[in-house]
């Protein structure tokens with residue numbers, strides 16, 4: 274079948290490991306279902322996979338794509354939940370020590386067909402196109418959990434999103450606006466700040482700029498490049514929710530500020546199947562149109578990878594079949 278895959282880990286030149294070609298048809302084990310993929314979205318995780326981060330060498334070649342939308346054999350449309358854990362695990366799947374994500378152990382969604390446990394194919398609500406539904410399973414789910422399950426923010430409070438146009442950032446902006454937060458955003462260029470403003474951000478700032486006042490919560494996926502600014506931007510008792518570290522994982526901790534202002538730092542990863550189902554309902558109820566910056570046929574996936582690697586994002590990058 275057609276597939277976009279990583280041939281081998283390549284830390285220095287990840288795009289050299291990207292192949293648009295053919296892989297064997299998958300077989301669905303007992304309890305798993307084949308899903309005919311209609312759309313899937315690109316996440317930074319796919320670039321980490323090409324670099325060999327978070328995946329064992331013996332797992333290559335690996336079909337990329339950790340979220341998507343498609344149809345079951347009976348034609349019903351579904352959205353994919355990417356976390357695959359121990360079937361005996363009870364409770365929050367993201368806390369299962371044996372869990373993995375599509376593309377870490379099991380083949381991903383940039384292909385004609387992906388196989389997943391039956392419970393990972395979540396019914397797709399009406400009102401979303403396949404491309405819009407495809408972005409829900411990773412970036413939007415991560416943003417939903419950060420905002421609604423982890424931050425403790427109340428409607429009306431002020432949240433700062435570091436980064437304007439990335440997948441998780443645009444999801445945080447759109448979800449925060451819909452939930453009644455005051456949403457402030459930093460972006461690396463005026464053009465990027467303009468995207469955030471168009472999505473409803475109440476104020477935008479250049480990366481690292483001094484804010485007019487301190488905020489209740491900061492949402493971090495950038496890491497070293499913005500961490501110091503995130504710490505300085507918080508009110509006493511404020512919270513940073515962090516789910517990524519694109520620019521580097523080891524910023525200065527600024528411990529004196531942390532304890533003196535009683536700040537909290539909370540890690541967050543992906544989300545549960547229930548959170549995905551609730552996210553889909555929230556998006557449908559609020560009539561949110563998820564921002565897609567670039568939509569390409571899957572055969573042209575390399576153009577999307579190049580755009581993400583170069584930081585040329587303006588919302589999610591989606592590949593369609």
Ligand SMILES: NC(=O)c1ccc[n+]([C@@H]2O[C@H](COP(=O)([O-])OP(=O)(O)OC[C@H]3O[C@@H](n4cnc5c(N)ncnc54)[C@H](OP(=O)(O)O)[C@@H]3O)[C@@H](O)[C@H]2O)c1
Nearest residue numbers: 317415436437438439440441460461494498517519542543
């Ligand atoms: N823990 C999880 O479950 C989870 C899930 C999804 C993603 N993530 C992680 O979250 C991160 C973002 O993923 P993504 O898919 O949203 O990536 P993306 O679409 O490429 O977005 C990257 C974002 O980072 C910002 N950025 C990058 N370098 C920056 C710098 N030097 N200074 C300021 N801002 C910078 C960009 O801001 P501009 O808009 O200003 O360019 C953009 O908003 C990745 O590290 C990814 O691995 C984690």
